[in-house]
Amino acid sequence: MEFLSYLISGISLGSVYAIIALGYTMVYGIAKMLNFAHGDVIMVGGYISFCAISYLGLPGWLALILAMVVCTVLGIVIEGLAYKPLRSAPSLAVLITAIGVSYFLQNTALLIWKAAPKVYPSLIPTTNAQGESNALQLFGGQLSISYISLLTMASCIVIMIALTLFTSKTKMGKAMRACSEDKGAAQLMGINVNATISTTFAIGSALAAIAGVLLCSSYPTLQPTTGSMPGIKAFTAAVFGGIGSIPGAFLGGLLLGVIEAMAKAYISTNLANTIVFAVLIIVLLVKPAGLLGKYVPEKV
Amino acid sequence: MFPKLVPMPSPNLLTERDADKTPILECINLGINFGGLAAVENFNMAIGRTEITGLIGPNGAGKTTVFNLLTKVYQPTKGTILLDGNDTHNMTTAQVNRAGIARTFQNIRLFNDLTVEENVTVAMNAHMRYNMWTGIFRLPAFWKEERVAHERALELLSIFNMADLADTKAGSLPYGAQRRLEIVRALATNPSLLLLDEPAAGMNPSETAELMENIRKIRDTFQIAILLIEHDMNLVMNICEGIAVLNFGRIIAKGTPEDIQSNPAVIEAYLGKQKEA
Numbered sequence: 001m002e003f004l005s006y007l008i009s010g011i012s013l014g015s016v017y018a019i020i021a022l023g024y025t026m027v028y029g030i031a032k033m034l035n036f037a038h039g040d041v042i043m044v045g046g047y048i049s050f051c052a053i054s055y056l057g058l059p060g061w062l063a064l065i066l067a068m069v070v071c072t073v074l075g076i077v078i079e080g081l082a083y084k085p086l087r088s089a090p091s092l093a094v095l096i097t098a099i100g101v102s103y104f105l106q107n108t109a110l111l112i113w114k115a116a117p118k119v120y121p122s123l124i125p126t127t128n129a130q131g132e133s134n135a136l137q138l139f140g141g142q143l144s145i146s147y148i149s150l151l152t153m154a155s156c157i158v159i160m161i162a163l164t165l166f167t168s169k170t171k172m173g174k175a176m177r178a179c180s181e182d183k184g185a186a187q188l189m190g191i192n193v194n195a196t197i198s199t200t201f202a203i204g205s206a207l208a209a210i211a212g213v214l215l216c217s218s219y220p221t222l223q224p225t226t227g228s229m230p231g232i233k234a235f236t237a238a239v240f241g242g243i244g245s246i247p248g249a250f251l252g253g254l255l256l257g258v259i260e261a262m263a264k265a266y267i268s269t270n271l272a273n274t275i276v277f278a279v280l281i282i283v284l285l286v287k288p289a290g291l292l293g294k295y296v297p298e299k300v
Numbered sequence: 301m302f303p304k305l306v307p308m309p310s311p312n313l314l315t316e317r318d319a320d321k322t323p324i325l326e327c328i329n330l331g332i333n334f335g336g337l338a339a340v341e342n343f344n345m346a347i348g349r350t351e352i353t354g355l356i357g358p359n360g361a362g363k364t365t366v367f368n369l370l371t372k373v374y375q376p377t378k379g380t381i382l383l384d385g386n387d388t389h390n391m392t393t394a395q396v397n398r399a400g401i402a403r404t405f406q407n408i409r410l411f412n413d414l415t416v417e418e419n420v421t422v423a424m425n426a427h428m429r430y431n432m433w434t435g436i437f438r439l440p441a442f443w444k445e446e447r448v449a450h451e452r453a454l455e456l457l458s459i460f461n462m463a464d465l466a467d468t469k470a471g472s473l474p475y476g477a478q479r480r481l482e483i484v485r486a487l488a489t490n491p492s493l494l495l496l497d498e499p500a501a502g503m504n505p506s507e508t509a510e511l512m513e514n515i516r517k518i519r520d521t522f523q524i525a526i527l528l529i530e531h532d533m534n535l536v537m538n539i540c541e542g543i544a545v546l547n548f549g550r551i552i553a554k555g556t557p558e559d560i561q562s563n564p565a566v567i568e569a570y571l572g573k574q575k576e577a
């Protein structure tokens with residue numbers, strides 16, 4: 001029973017990683033760049049929803065929508081100001097810029113919200129007004145799953161299905177896949193590549209906002225560096241699953257969450273991150289393109 | 301056998317049936333420099349609305365560069381491109397495509413991970429009218445537009461007898477089918493001028509013969525102009541009504557296939573100068 005409860009907390013954490021990793025992987029797949037500022041968009045989403053709930057007294061769902069709108073706009077602005085001018089620059093320049101944007105966001109947050117951690121008002125608090133626990137009790141109370149974990153897992157699955165349908169069925173999704181393969185040819189077929197990349201950033205950032213709200217609801221301390229560690233973990237998850245692949249990001253995120261939870265439970269809390277990254281290295285040694293990635297040998 | 305060519309004000313050639321209409325494409329003193337090298341210079345050409353034109357020349361003459369200029373992959377350093385009488389100088393590649401120029405590539409550049417049908421429908425995107433929200437919520441407009449696109453794609457594919465391959469991944473098609481799919485995909489963007497970059501490359505004589513039939517069929521069905529680069533002289537001489545010969549970035553000859561075949565400058569460009577006896 002203990003194992004099952006660790007497993008569920010791992011899947012719940014993994015779901016958050018998966019949502020973040022989906023953003024990483026979509027942007028990488030289409031713009032062929034690593035958006036290291038993605039983690040910090042999560043933090044911005046966290047702060048926006050925090051302000052909406054604590055200062056404006058908005059209900060949780062409205063705070064979530066507000067955070068999504070702000071992050072979507074933020075994503076489009078970041079892409080337009082920082083990355084678009086570098087479209088034909090070497091990828092190293094874009095990478096450095098992304099790191100710069102990441103620090104810019106962190107320090108702006110530091111200026112606005114100060115360094116002291118905020119206590120995040122969870123979307124679904126662990127106990128309700130009557131002091132009863134907000135959790136699903138199974139096996140006569142032996143296993144309890146908090147509602148926020150259930151919400152996180154459900155959101156992850158819904159997002160995953162929606163994204164898969166979007167990319168496979170709609171014209172924008174098809175345009176994204178076309179751009180991901182060959183931007184030049186896509187342009188020559190009348191596809192507006194810049195608009196496609198902006199849309200990708202918008203979707204990725206909206207997902208980051210959702211991830212931010214869910215993450216802070218489960219781990220309710222919010223500070224300017226909140227986004228960086230989950231960001232890096234989610235990036236790891238995306239690489240683990242095969243960067244550029246949507247099911248890969250989903251699988252990678254879940255596995256990473258479970259490995260982390262198990263390592264914390266059975267090995268050592270301090271070593272958990274070491275173990276997570278060790279697993280990544282081993283997987284990449286065996287499957288260089290990640291679990292679901294496609295290894296394309298360079299044609300010479 | 302060939303329609304009579306009438307002289308235009310500039311040293312251009314138009315088929316008689318197109319002579320009194322605005323040419324679909326007019327290039328005036330078009331040129332581009334790469335560093336100090338004038339890859340294309342003083343390129344003048346007009347193409348009639350339903351004409352099949354050939355652009356030939358030795359390797360490295362600048363033929364593909366001309367295609368890249370027309371489609372704005374490269375920005376011309378000099379000169380003007382008029383597409384149906386409209387200057388394209390401030391259009392992007394995607395806008396030029398929407399305005400009516402579609403092309404295929406010398407090295408096949410299909411979207412390999414998309415299916416054959418998706419390769420065709422993605423090229424129709426610019427002409428589909430539903431927006432993102434309609435797509436997300438699957439409103440009736442989405443289904444209607446997607447159905448129209450699906451039917452149109454099958455219709456275009458069936459020109460090349462490829463309708464039964466609609467669900468195959470483009471990357472797994474045999475070479476000849478990939479070449480044909482590139483043409484279908486270009487047609488799906490609804491062009492008024494189709495640029496074909498070496499459509500017969502790597503084809504055997506019977507495939508080439510079929511391709512010639514298809515190129516004529518496309519022109520007759522869609523009433524569009526076709527400009528093609530090709531090394532297969534049999535194909536060029538058989539289907540092109542006008543031919544321009546490019547060498548070192550400059551046009552050295554223009555005319556009907558008969559004119560070109562007997563033009564000493566062309567023979568020299570291809571075979572070298574004959575030694576004086």
